[in-house]
Every structure is written in structure tokens, then in C-alpha cells.
Amino acid sequence: MLLPLCILLVTLVTAAGFVVRRWWFPPPINEYASWFDSYFNLNLAVTGVVFVLVQLALAWSIARFRNRPARHTEGNNRLEWIWTVSTLVVFVSAAAAGERLWSAFQLTASPTGALVIGVSGKQFAWNFRYTGADGKFGRTKVSLINDASGNPFGLDDSDEASKDDITSSQLHVPAGRPIELRMTSHDVLHNFFVRELRIKQDLVPGMEIPLRFRADKPGTYEIACSELCGLGHHQMRSALVVVTAEEFESWLRGKASER
Amino acid sequence: MSFLRRYVFSTDHKVIGIQYYLLALFAVFVGIAFSVIMRFHLSYPEAKVRLFEWLWPATASGGVMTPELYLSLMTMHGTIMVFFVLTTAPQSGFGNYFIPLQIGAEDMAFPVLNMLSFWTTLVAFLVLCAAFFVEGGAPLSGWTAYPPLSAVGSIAGPGQGLGQTLWVVSIALFCAGSLMGAINFITTILDLRVAGMSLMRMPLTVWSWFVAALISLFAFAVLIVGGVLLLLDREAGTSFFLPAGLLINDRLLPNDGGSPLLFQHLFWFFGHPEVYIVIVPGMGVVSTVLSVFSRKPVFGYKAMVIAMFSIGLLGFIVWGHHMFSSGLNPYSAIAFSVLTLAIGTPSAIKTFNWIATIWGGQLRLNVAMLWALGFVSLFVSGGITGLYLGQPALDSYFHDTYFVVGHFHLIMGVAAIFAIFAATYYWYPKVTGRYLSETIGRIHFYVTFLGVYGIFIPMHYAGLAGNPRRYADFAQYDFLKDLTVLHKFITHTAFTTAAVQLLFLFSLFWCVRRGRLAGENPWQATTLEWAHHPAAVHRGPYEYSVPGSRKDFVMQNETAS
Ligand code: HEM
Numbered sequence: 021m022l023l024p025l026c027i028l029l030v031t032l033v034t035a036a037g038f039v040v041r042r043w044w045f046p047p048p049i050n051e052y053a054s055w056f057d058s059y060f061n062l063n064l065a066v067t068g069v070v071f072v073l074v075q076l077a078l079a080w081s082i083a084r085f086r087n088r089p090a091r092h093t094e095g096n097n098r099l100e101w102i103w104t105v106s107t108l109v110v111f112v113s114a115a116a117a118g119e120r121l122w123s124a125f126q127l128t129a130s131p132t133g134a135l136v137i138g139v140s141g142k143q144f145a146w147n148f149r150y151t152g153a154d155g156k157f158g159r160t161k162v163s164l165i166n167d168a169s170g171n172p173f174g175l176d177d178s179d180e181a182s183k184d185d186i187t188s189s190q191l192h193v194p195a196g197r198p199i200e201l202r203m204t205s206h207d208v209l210h211n212f213f214v215r216e217l218r219i220k221q222d223l224v225p226g227m228e229i230p231l232r233f234r235a236d237k238p239g240t241y242e243i244a245c246s247e248l249c250g251l252g253h254h255q256m257r258s259a260l261v262v263v264t265a266e267e268f269e270s271w272l273r274g275k276a277s278e279r
Numbered sequence: 280m281s282f283l284r285r286y287v288f289s290t291d292h293k294v295i296g297i298q299y300y301l302l303a304l305f306a307v308f309v310g311i312a313f314s315v316i317m318r319f320h321l322s323y324p325e326a327k328v329r330l331f332e333w334l335w336p337a338t339a340s341g342g343v344m345t346p347e348l349y350l351s352l353m354t355m356h357g358t359i360m361v362f363f364v365l366t367t368a369p370q371s372g373f374g375n376y377f378i379p380l381q382i383g384a385e386d387m388a389f390p391v392l393n394m395l396s397f398w399t400t401l402v403a404f405l406v407l408c409a410a411f412f413v414e415g416g417a418p419l420s421g422w423t424a425y426p427p428l429s430a431v432g433s434i435a436g437p438g439q440g441l442g443q444t445l446w447v448v449s450i451a452l453f454c455a456g457s458l459m460g461a462i463n464f465i466t467t468i469l470d471l472r473v474a475g476m477s478l479m480r481m482p483l484t485v486w487s488w489f490v491a492a493l494i495s496l497f498a499f500a501v502l503i504v505g506g507v508l509l510l511l512d513r514e515a516g517t518s519f520f521l522p523a524g525l526l527i528n529d530r531l532l533p534n535d536g537g538s539p540l541l542f543q544h545l546f547w548f549f550g551h552p553e554v555y556i557v558i559v560p561g562m563g564v565v566s567t568v569l570s571v572f573s574r575k576p577v578f579g580y581k582a583m584v585i586a587m588f589s590i591g592l593l594g595f596i597v598w599g600h601h602m603f604s605s606g607l608n609p610y611s612a613i614a615f616s617v618l619t620l621a622i623g624t625p626s627a628i629k630t631f632n633w634i635a636t637i638w639g640g641q642l643r644l645n646v647a648m649l650w651a652l653g654f655v656s657l658f659v660s661g662g663i664t665g666l667y668l669g670q671p672a673l674d675s676y677f678h679d680t681y682f683v684v685g686h687f688h689l690i691m692g693v694a695a696i697f698a699i700f701a702a703t704y705y706w707y708p709k710v711t712g713r714y715l716s717e718t719i720g721r722i723h724f725y726v727t728f729l730g731v732y733g734i735f736i737p738m739h740y741a742g743l744a745g746n747p748r749r750y751a752d753f754a755q756y757d758f759l760k761d762l763t764v765l766h767k768f769i770t771h772t773a774f775t776t777a778a779v780q781l782l783f784l785f786s787l788f789w790c791v792r793r794g795r796l797a798g799e800n801p802w803q804a805t806t807l808e809w810a811h812h813p814a815a816v817h818r819g820p821y822e823y824s825v826p827g828s829r830k831d832f833v834m835q836n837e838t839a840s
């Protein structure tokens with residue numbers, strides 16, 4: 021009798037964690053993240069019911085079928101068909117439903133007026149680049165990359181467009197404005213992850229990968245590298261600073277005058 | 280025959296089976312030791328431990344573990360567990376011992392090849408262990424060894440020099456050993472069955488080794504290619520995985536034209552099927568054990584065979600679910616997602632059939648049965664979160680968090696371990712003529728069952744809070760501070776769970792001489808390993824409680840019931 025009780029126990033305790041939510045997602049800071057949460061909750065409701073029912077069925081049959089002769093049966097094709105088709109339907113509809121969220125995240129181009137920001141990762145730091153007044157990223161050269169002299173992107177100042185580019189070690193964005201990050205890495209793989217946005221994307225050397233989002237709620241949120249990049253992986257941290265449009269403009273001006 | 284020919288360089292499938300099992304047994308205790316050391320460090324990062332300093336003077340000087348030591352333990356833990364425990368024991372260990380016995384063959388088809396594959400695997404293991412003792416120590420790029428980190432040498436970090444090279448060589452050797460094994464398994468099962476043993480009369484264990492061998496053949500063939508290309512990038516200056524303009528540790532590399540994503544494709548084309556190589560033999564054992572100790576035939580034998588084959592096939596076209604956030608074309612994620620969730624269906628079918636097998640049975644809850652039932656429970660708990668990870672949008676939060684660590688440990692790590700325990704208890708009397716201690720077994724089982732839930736379910740909660748995996752330290756982030764209590768709980772549970780595994784080790788060796796004596800067919804089972812020199816087979820593998828027969832089981836080689 022001990023095993024059914026143990027199964028019951030772990031099932032209830034596991035489920036309790038998902039109901040009490042002592043450890044959970046941080047509050048969402050945009051529409052996408054709220055949508056993600058409600059879609060996650062839908063998945064949780066369905067899988068939660070299945071999880072509890074199957075564990076209970078297991079526990080119950082262990083408790084029940086003991087000291088009585090076994091009932092001989094080799095199977096039942098009708099039952100096999102029923103559970104094959106019904107699980108296939110559930111799984112494929114989950115995949116289909118999930119695609120709506122995915123296309124909102126990955127398959128929708130940025131609206132015009134989006135703010136484009138360059139991102140580069142390196143062992144073990146983040147760098148962000150803004151176009152400056154001309155709205156264009158200037159030329160860069162790997163050979164010019166030099167953190168000590170404050171040129172983490174290798175901006176080539178012989179190009180006019182480079183002269184006003186602004187770099188920062190934190191990601192400042194104006195609230196409510198669509199953002200498009202253009203991400204790459206100079207050395208190994210890294211990953212841009214902000215919990216409050218519910219999105220994650222690898223940075224791959226040799227590729228420029230776009231990442232689109234909008235952050236509506238002002239505040240400071242942690243950026244955590246989420247792809248193993250070496251011994252300092254656990255400290256490759258930066259911040260997403262969401263501010264009002266005016267604050268953002270004045271931050272940019274301050275940065276520009278530093279240059 | 281000399282001792283050496285008989286027990287060391289043996290071509291006897293039984294000896295080779297035991298050799299594989301002992302290799303896995305040694306490896307699993309090393310792997311467990313690493314895991315508790317990692318857990319200890321995560322919860323007590325500042326503690327000074329003499330033992331650490333003694334073991335790793337360079338990377339734990341003063342007894343405090345460095346991040347590179349943590350990551351190298353993590354890499355070795357994962358590599359040892361996946362390759363040298365979970366691929367080695369269920370498939371090569373039990374498969375070698377029991378395939379000939381269960382199909383009524385004298386030995387495997389190619390006994391010398393069989394010996395060679397074991398020794399290749401052993402050398403692979405030694406090469407892997409050697410990585411700890413070279414300059415820079417063991418590699419820190421994880422069991423997945425993604426380039427560029429794994430391809431550019433020691434400028435990317437300690438351990439990425441010779442240590443990483445040894446890792447790659449070890450894996451390539453392991454692939455070679457597994458390929459030899461796979462060819463041997465497939466040939467044996469197709470060619471050496473005793474008269475009357477038609478395919479549809481084979482026990483599900485034999486089917487499962489057959490399917491896993493087919494998967495191995497195609498999967499390891501691809502991994503070995505990935506390994507060789509990686510080695511060339513490291514040692515011969517090629518650029519398969521390295522693009523132009525790499526600036527590592529302020530050094531500009533001359534490479535040009537390669538793609539880091541190419542390696543991920545090769546790796547996961549192997550890697551996803553690999554999880555089935557690990558779990559499918561477990562499914563076979565569990566089906567058998569549930570049937571024997573429910574005194575009922577396996578429910579839906581044919582559906583079980585079809586499900587195993589569908590898993591094997593579909594397993595080769597879902598690898599992209601490991602790469603949803605790696606920079607693939609986002610449209611391809613849609614295809615991979617649908618295929619991934621579709622593969623949940625055969626897994627669900629198997630679960631329903633297991634429950635239907637015990638339903639209406641006459642359960643004998645001995646220790647082998649407890650492990651098999653525990654397997655079903657874990658398989659459900661670990662499998663269900665696959666639904667989240669198979670959807671790219673949801674995975675974009677969970678990828679590379681502890682949610683994934685919880686998921687794969689439950690379904691592939693400990694579920695497979697539970698199957699190994701079930702198989703060990705079930706077949707021990709066959710191998711030694713004695714039973715394993717049921718009393719020790721019960722204590723071991725219950726503590727482990729509660730323990731693994733206590734370790735890996737909380738990891739899901741940490742993942743929900745966004746806790747990234749492969750972090751040597753949780754102190755840098757504000758949001759991780761809130762998880763300290765949770766991680767302490769995990770660590771303490773891990774220590775307890777690891778400790779009771781010593782009971783098993785004791786029991787395993789003690790009972791060889793002192794266990795209760797078992798008869799020829801102690802479980803009243805039907806398959807040929809329990810029969811006396813079977814000359815021919817007359818029926819299916821699971822004839823339990825057949826109406827109208829004298830006993831509640833009819834062996835496969837019996838002519839009349
Ligand atoms: C007592 C039981 C175990 C404990 C406490 C444990 C603990 C851990 C820990 C702490 C990590 C590192 C997580 C991180 O930093 O990201 C890890 C990783 C891993 N474990 Fe285990 N583990 C156990 C058993 C197993 C088993 C049985 C397997 C077999 C599949 C396994 C396979 C792995 C793999 C593949 C990784 C990933 C390594 C990597 O990221 O490259 N573990 N485990």
C-alpha cells in the first residue's frame with residue numbers, strides 16, 4: 021500500500037507547487053508576455069488534469085488489483101485506436117495553437133518607426149549600439165575592437181556614419197516603442213534572455229539575428245546569458261532599462277556628448 | 280581456458296554483458312559523486328573543502344571550487360551519465376547477456392566483434408577520465424560541446440585545450456564501439472532465432488534492443504562525423520564550424536566560412552535519437568516486468584511494437600526542437616514543433632498500455648515490480664513537460680533553464696535508471712542463482728522514489744522563475760536570490776538520495792554469495808532465459824493466466840498447456 025500513497029503524495033505536492041506559485045514567472049511587462057502567461061496557463065490546465073488523472077489511475081490500480089485472480093486479456097484494438105487518435109488530436113492542436121504565439125514573436129516584421137539597436141556578446145560582457153542622429157550604423161572592423169579604449173564594436177571612425185554611433189553596456193529603451201535588436205557575437209555562443217519579456221535568442225558568431233519586442237512598463241530588468249559561453253557564463257549579466265521617451269532621448273544626448 | 284581468456288578478453292556474450300554492466304556501475308557512481316559535489320557547490324559556494332583541494336589542486340586551491348571546475352564536473356557528469364551509464368547498461372549490458380538467451384541462440388552473431396566493442400568502449404571511458412589529469416583539466420563546454428567554445432582551443436577557457444580534445448576522441452571511440460555493437464545486435468536478432476521464434480513471438484525486450492540498435496546505427500554514424508569534423512577544426516585548422524572574424528580572448532582567428540549551427544544539426548540529429556536509445560530498452564524491460572508480476576499478458580503487444588518503431592523513426596526528424604532559439608529559420612520551428620508533439624503519441628500509447636497491463640491483474644509487489652511501476656510514474660511526470668518544450672514560443676522561455684534540467688532528468692535520467700534497477704532485480708537470479716535482498720531493496724526504492732521527485736520537481740519551479748542552467752554560481756543575479764531555499768532543499772535531497780545508492784551497491788555484491796537461493800524459474804516467467812535448453816518455441820512471450828491452462832503461465836517452449 022505504500023507505493024500508491026507515495027505516488028499520491030508526490031502528485032499532490034507537485035501539483036501544489038503549480039497552484040501556490042511561490043516560485044513563478046515575474047510579472048509581464050508587455051502584451052506579448054501576458055499572452056504568453058495565459059497560453060501557458062491553458063497548457064498547464066490541460067496537462068495538469070492529465071498528469072493527475074494518469075498518476076491516480078496508476079496508484080489506484082496498484083492498490084486495487086492484488087489478491088484476486090488476474091483477468092486474462094491481450095489487448096483491445098478499439099481502446100488502442102481511441103487513445104491513439106485522441107492523444108494525437110490533443111498534441112497536434114497544442115502545436116497549432118502554440119504557433120500563433122510563435123508567429124507573433126518570430127514571424128512578424130517590425131512596424132516602421134521601430135528603434136534598431138545593435139547587440140554584441142563576448143566572453144563575458146554585453147554591448148549595445150545605437151545609430152546616433154543619422155539613423156545609420158557605421159562601418160566596423162574586427163581589428164579595431166578594443167574594450168579598453170571604449171570601442172567594443174570596432175567602430176571605424178573613417179566612416180562618417182560611425183562617428184555618431186553610441187555604445188552602452190546596458191540596454192536602454194523607450195517604453196512602448198517597438199524595438200528591433202540585431203544580435204551577433206564575436207567569439208562563442210551567447211543567449212539574450214529577459215524573463216519579463218518571455219523571450220530568448222542565441223547570439224551566433226557569423227550571423228546577425230533579429231529580435232523584436234516592445235517593453236511597456238518602465239523599470240530595470242536583468243539580462244541573463246542563457247547559452248553556455250565559458251567559465252564566466254554565470255556572470256554575463258546586463259540590464260534592460262525601460263524609461264519614458266523623454267528620459268530616453270536625454271540619455272541618448274548625454275551619451276552622445278560623452279563621445 | 281586461461282582466466283584471462285575467460286573473464287577479461289572473453290568473447291562470451293554473458294561475460295561481455297557483465298563487463299558492460301560493471302563499467303556502467305563504476306561510471307554511475309562517479310557521475311553521482313560529481314552531481315552531489317556540484318549541488319554542494321551551488322548551495323555552499325564559499326565553503327572550503329579539503330577533499331576538493333586534494334582532488335583538484337589547480338582548480339580548487341584553498342578548497343574553494345572555481346567556476347571552471349564546476350563546469351568541468353558538469354560536463355563530465357553529463358557525458359558519463361548519458362554515454363557510459365545509460366547507453367552502456369540497458370543496451371550493451373543487458374542486451375548482450377539476454378538477447379541470445381531470449382531468442383534461443385548460443386551466442387551473439389559476431390563474438391569477437393562483441394569483445395572488440397566492449398574494449399573500445401572501455402578505452403573511450405579511460406580517455407574521457409584522462410581529461411581530468413591534463414593541463415587545464417576537463418572541458419567545460421557541456422555534454423553538447425557546442426563550437427566555437429569547443430573548437431578553438433584553450434584560448435576559450437581552461438579545459439578547452441587538451442581536455443576537450445580527449446573528450447572528442449573519447450566520444451568518437453564510443454561511437455565506434457556502439458556501431459560495432461549495433462551491427463552485432465541487429466544480425467543476431469534477425470539471424471539466430473531458434474525454430475518457432477517468429478518476430479511477433481519475440482519478447483518486447485528483444486524488440487526494444489532491436490529498435491535501439493537500429494537507432495544507434497544511424498545516430499552514432501552521424502555523431503562520429505560531427506566528432507571527426509570538430510577534431511579537424513581543433514587540430515588541423517579547418518573551418519567546418521568556425522566563421523570568419525572570430526575574436527577570442529583578443530586574438531583574431533584565421534578561420535573562414537564555417538557555421539556553428541552545422542554542428543548543432545549534426546549533434547542533435549544524433550542527440551534526440553540518443554534519448555530513445557537510452558529509454559527504449561527500459562520500455563522493453565518495464566513491459567516485461569509489469570506483465571510477469573501482474574500475471575497478465577502485456578496489453579496490446581502489437582501496439583507496443585508499432586509504438587517503438589514509430590518512436591524510432593519519428594525520433595530522427597524532431598532534432599530541431601533543441602534549436603528553437605539557436606537562430607534557425609523560424610518557419611522551420613513550426614515543422615519541428617508539429618513533429619515533436621506527434622511523437623508524444625506513441626509514448627502516450629505505451630503509458631496507457633502499461634496501465635492497462637496491470638489493470639485487472641494479480642499484482643506481486645516485489646522490488647523489481649516497484650521499480651517498474653516507479654518508471655511509469657516518472658515517465659508520465661517527465662514526459663508531460665515535453666508538451667511545453669515542444670512548442671517554440673513556450674520553449675523560448677524554458678530553453679536552457681532548470682525547467683529543462685528537471686524535464687530530462689525525470690524522463691531520460693532517472694526513468695532509465697529505474698528501468699536498470701528493475702532489470703537488475705528481475706534478472707539477478709538468472710545471473711547469480713540468488714535473489715537480491717528484498718528488504719534492502721524496498722528501503723532503497725522508497726527513498727530513491729521520493730528523492731528523485733524531491734530533486735527534480737523543484738528544478739521545474741526554479742525554471743519557471745527563469746533560473747538559467749549551467750551556472751556555476753547563483754549570486755550574481757537579484758532574481759536568483761529568491762531561489763536559495765529551493766536550491767538548498769534540492770541539494771539536501773540529492774545527498775540523501777545519493778547516499779542510499781550505497782545500499783544497492785552493498786546488496787549487489789553481498790547477495791552474490793549470501794542472497795536467498797533462487798530456483799530455475801523463480802518468477803514463474805514465460806520467456807526462454809528461464810527455460811532449460813529450449814529446442815523450439817511454440818507460442819508468444821506473455822502467456823499468463825490463460826483460461827483453461829493448469830498453471831498461470833505457459834513457457835514459450837512448452838508444447839501443450
Ligand atoms: C542523484 C542524481 C542526479 C543529480 C543530483 C544530478 C544533478 C545535476 C546537476 C546539478 C546538473 C548541472 C545542471 C547545470 O548546472 O546546468 C546536471 C546536469 C546533467 N545531468 Fe544530472 N544529476 C543526477 C543524475 C543524472 C542522471 C541519471 C543522468 C542521466 C541522463 C544525468 C544527466 C545529466 C546531463 C545530461 C546533464 C547536462 C550536463 C550539461 O549541461 O552538459 N544526471 N545534473
Ligand SMILES: [Cu+2]
Pocket residue numbers: 209210211245246247248249250252253254256
Ligand atoms: Cu553565457
Ligand SMILES: [Cu+2]
Pocket residue numbers: 550551554597598600601
Ligand atoms: Cu530531443
